Amino acid sequence: MILPAIVILLALGSFGWLLASQDGPAQRAARALDAERRSAQALQIAREALLGFAANYRNSEHPNADFGYLPCPDLNGDGSSETCGRQGHTSVGRLPYLTLNLPDLRDGGGECLWYAVAGSMKNNPKAAAVNWDSKGRFRLLDENRQPRALRGDQDGLAVAVVIAPGRPNGEQQRSPGPGRCGGDPEARQLEHYLETLASTHATDVIEVQPPSDRNNDRVATITTGDIYTRLKLRPSYTRHLQRVFEAVAACLDATNLPPPVGNARHGPVQLGRLPAADSLRGTCRQEDLRDATGNWLPMMRYARCINGRDCLAGGNRRCRGALLFAGEPLGGTRPQRRDGSADSQAIEQYLEAPTLAALTAGELTGLPERILLSPPHSTTDVALCLP
Numbered sequence: 001m002i003l004p005a006i007v008i009l010l011a012l013g014s015f016g017w018l019l020a021s022q023d024g025p026a027q028r029a030a031r032a033l034d035a036e037r038r039s040a041q042a043l044q045i046a047r048e049a050l051l052g053f054a055a056n057y058r059n060s061e062h063p064n065a066d067f068g069y070l071p072c073p074d075l076n077g078d079g080s081s082e083t084c085g086r087q088g089h090t091s092v093g094r095l096p097y098l099t100l101n102l103p104d105l106r107d108g109g110g111e112c113l114w115y116a117v118a119g120s121m122k123n124n125p126k127a128a129a130v131n132w133d134s135k136g137r138f139r140l141l142d143e144n145r146q147p148r149a150l151r152g153d154q155d156g157l158a159v160a161v162v163i164a165p166g167r168p169n170g171e172q173q174r175s176p177g178p179g180r181c182g183g184d185p186e187a188r189q190l191e192h193y194l195e196t197l198a199s200t201h202a203t204d205v206i207e208v209q210p211p212s213d214r215n216n217d218r219v220a221t222i223t224t225g226d227i228y229t230r231l232k233l234r235p236s237y238t239r240h241l242q243r244v245f246e247a248v249a250a251c252l253d254a255t256n257l258p259p260p261v262g263n264a265r266h267g268p269v270q271l272g273r274l275p276a277a278d279s280l281r282g283t284c285r286q287e288d289l290r291d292a293t294g295n296w297l298p299m300m301r302y303a304r305c306i307n308g309r310d311c312l313a314g315g316n317r318r319c320r321g322a323l324l325f326a327g328e329p330l331g332g333t334r335p336q337r338r339d340g341s342a343d344s345q346a347i348e349q350y351l352e353a354p355t356l357a358a359l360t361a362g363e364l365t366g367l368p369e370r371i372l373l374s375p376p377h378s379t380t381d382v383a384l385c386l387p
Contacts, residue, residue: 035108039164042105043220046113046162049100054227066292067237068130068227069123070160071099073115077185079104088119088127089202090137093187095162104180107164112181114163114194121159130295132228132328133338140208152225159224161208165193166216232373242371244292247284248300249323249384254282257321257386260302267360268311269303271347299326301350303359314364314385321386322364325371326350327379355381
């Protein structure tokens with residue numbers, strides 16, 4: 001009986017020695033490369049699901065909402081999104097995989113993915129206005145701690161990041177726990193999972209650290225431009241924006257063309273921002289358009305004839321005013337800046353020079369009446385006659 005046991009032990013020992021002898025630099029590099037591949041794949045799947053969520057937000061579950069919102073993180077370990085923090089505040093937690101109709105994605109270290117979303121784009125509670133000018137809160141740094149450029153945002157800020165935490169690093173301690181993603185179901189012990197977020201202050205711009213010996217997190221980003229580039233590919237979205245635009249024009253007419261806000265004189269018209277949405281009445285205040293109206297009013301400007309009569313020529317009719325829809329901010333050598341500062345509210349940051357010249361001349365004929373969205377940028381101003 002002893003002899004067979006000795007033979008088995010020798011065989012197991014030889015097998016273990018064989019495995020150990022083969023665990024050289026090449027094998028370790030191969031395992032590390034495979035882990036990176038699995039993390040990258042999980043991040044890409046999560047990113048695509050989040051973009052799909054934003055592009056389809058106005059669906060059977062949210063028929064009266066606008067498009068573009070991102071979900072809140074999973075904050076209690078059940079895999080679903082919930083209310084997260086206060087309006088405008090950033091929120092960090094785990095990826096809400098059930099809300100996104102995904103399995104509980106794992107990175108190359110076997111860990112669940114984490115997720116952070118800016119208050120400017122989260123769905124609960126929503127920001128005061130969500131549109132293609134909405135600002136991100138996450139600034140990615142390169143190896144020299146300089147801001148990285150991000151496609152889809154002129155300031156290089158992301159509105160969301162998905163994070164693969166990798167294996168525990170340094171003094172990080174993670175217990176298995178009863179939940180699917182370990183012993184931190186409420187996602188409070190960020191320091192034991194994430195090294196990439198320099199801080200998690202809810203109202204600040206958060207710096208996202210580059211990979212290093214002390215940071216094995218891997219990150220995928222989503223910018224405001226990523227979301228609206230996806231939306232602009234859908235013909236139904238152009239129709240949606242046109243409907244909102246025309247509904248606001250109808251509301252101005254139904255409210256007897258109230259004075260523009262912060263108006264400035266341009267030839268025969270006063271030009272400025274629109275009154276608050278709750279001061280208007282008509283189709284733009286219908287339940288299915290109220291959310292979208294609030295989101296896109298900041299993108300519109302409004303001209304009203306100073307003489308109270310029809311001072312504008314619009315095709316084959318005369319107009320007492322005009323509703324203007326500004327496109328995305330212009331780039332180039334003289335970019336339009338819309339960063340929320342007082343200077344960024346200037347009319348030139350929204351309307352192009354030919355549009356202002358046309359209003360000064362009392363002529364709308366050369367301006368398009370229909371919104372045309374052409375990825376990646378839609379910058380042409382659109383004008384509706386208010387007869």
